[in-house]
Amino acid sequence: MTVKLYIDAIRDAMVQEMRSDPSVFVLGEDIGLRGGVFRVTQGMIEEFGEQRVMDTPLAESGIVGVAVGAAAMGLKPIAEIQFVDFILPAVNQIISEAAKMRYRSNNDWTCPMVIRAPFGGGVHGALYHSQSLEAMFYHIPGLKVVIPSTAADAKGLLTAAIRDPDPVLFFEHKGMYRSIRDDVPDGEHVVPIGQAAVRRVGTDITVITYGLMVHYAMQAADELEKQGISTYILDLRSILPLDRDAIVDAARKTGKVLVVHEDNKTGGVGGEISAIIAEEALFDLDAPIVRLGGPDVPAMAFNASMERFYMLNPAKIADAMRTLAAF
């Protein structure tokens, strides 16, 4: 075990897999000489050369298209989209090609590809560098969507994603790159995709969340603990597939469920989680399921006040938790 930053754990997973498997390579904008705009791939071109750490033109559909082709030919590409906001030109490649390759070819062809992309706000990224787009993709069968909240999970889930025979979207909250650090297992470390993790055990309310919001919810729970409210926190880790058993189990623990995500509320992952609970655990509910998400406005603004208005924070989450606990 070594305490590592979230960003270093991500690089760790890629470097380890590239050392042990020559078919793994990375491609994306400025990831080679520049080491990526966030420095995730720093130092990798020096070790692996430009054939395996490939700087691409600024054309996301090209990046993903190349990755789909390489994956079809048996390589294992890790495509970096510089910000998830820029993934939109590549959506046709992702949804119509990557997600459907196995189905369309009746299992003859697979698409063992990872797309990494930083998402999320709170860092003055404004309109084009703050979005959370996971809800667009969790609707698409054939894809996997992973959003780790700890450095250890980042390494374990990225390793699992690289080894997965099908396309995996790996979303990294950019605010966590250098603010989150924890014990990361040295050497090989795999966290299976599709398994949630219980981060905190409690009896009054359940919070189900993922990404940066896990940390905010933990802080809010610390605060509420002082007021005698005990919180159960489930970190989803994977958005697609969702860990239905863990979700239903978490709901049954307290009967009061708050689903939290930074992404805006309408049509977000929270709706699906609420529906699963309503379908499978109605008679265990002691309060209406509550969703807390970003406001349904087109974008996160640059200026600090408007950004604070948009972003959830531990205080907003604590308020919602307190209200639910009092019900």
Added chain:
Amino acid sequence: MVDVLMPKLGESVTEGTLGQWLKQVGDPVQKYDSLVEVVTDKVTAEIPSDVDGVLSEILVEQNHTVVVGTVIARITTVDKIPDSIVSVSASSIVVDRQETALKPQKNTKRFSPAVRQLAAMHHIDPLSVPGTGLGGRVTRKDILLAVSTPLVDQSVQKRPATVLQPQAPLSRTFHDQQANDQLLTITPIRRTIATRMTDSSRDIPHAWMMVEVDVTNMVKLREMNKCSFKEKEGIDLTFFPFFMKAVVEALKAFPMVNSSWTDDHIILHKEVNLSVAVATEDALVVPVIHQADRLSVFGLAAAVTNLAARARQNKLTIADVQGGTFTLNNTGAFGSIQSMPIINTPQAAIVSVESIVRRPVVVNSDCLAIRSMVNLCISIDHRVLDGLVTGRFMRYIKDKLEAMDDSTSLY
């Protein structure tokens, strides 16, 4: 009701200390009005209001340190000010929530699916269980409690109310106090200075050295250019930028001096970021000239003039005081001819420039001459630096200063 939060005043800043409240409870507040001073690591900033309204609660008092994001005050927005707040005192304020889904249910006979199921399973009548939920609702927990502890009076099952405890003030020691002595409150910036000085003097084994430099020709150079420089550039040409120039060049030549001690490593800083001590009436601030090695004498003069002016107006930003790698101190301005400065952690050394004094000196082996002499005093972190390097470093500065003459360029 709007919460006022401790803002994040810099990339790595995680907490701040409140200075003076510029508005009091009951004061009307306009959007962008300054509410309170915040002091972080040597910079004072003011937190503006985001809204129009009335300052209704101050939750964190002056001199208390809180983490970024803490609610420090509340403002009642202008469209709904209760009369009780506009008048002087703010007592407790009731917050009304609007979550429609969770509105209290008047009919306490409505039970949640969980309550119905548990009550049926344990054969108890939920109406007989005292409810602790919103509006007296019987909760799942109430049923579980009733099942586990039957026939015990559960009417008193209230949660403790939310109490916001201001953080305890830092410890202080009062010395013997005589009848007529006056007690001064320690301002946040004074306390910051105190903490940092104590840390430095406790953690760093200081060692000292002083060299004497003949700056007669440098003085002439400055006299020669003084008027035209002021005319051309609009700023005064003082002696200080010449010393800065020599020190910066010496730091380039001796990177060991431009370093920091950590328990694992000695960090050699690539950039030369020169901290310059600036005294204001009530405090000492040390703004930083970043990448000072890229500046000419003119550039240094302009940079230090700008920083000193902003320091005296309390207008320094966090970026202005971060990242210094070496400190130059102008004690000569106070008339001092010798000093032993305390190192500005985590730097490895600090140099004081003392007063330039005209006095008789032996020159050309056996002649006396009146020369302009100055003492340069250095304090070093003896964990990082030894006498040998320090001596060479000071010698280098001395040579640079003594080599200046009419032909030295300011640009």
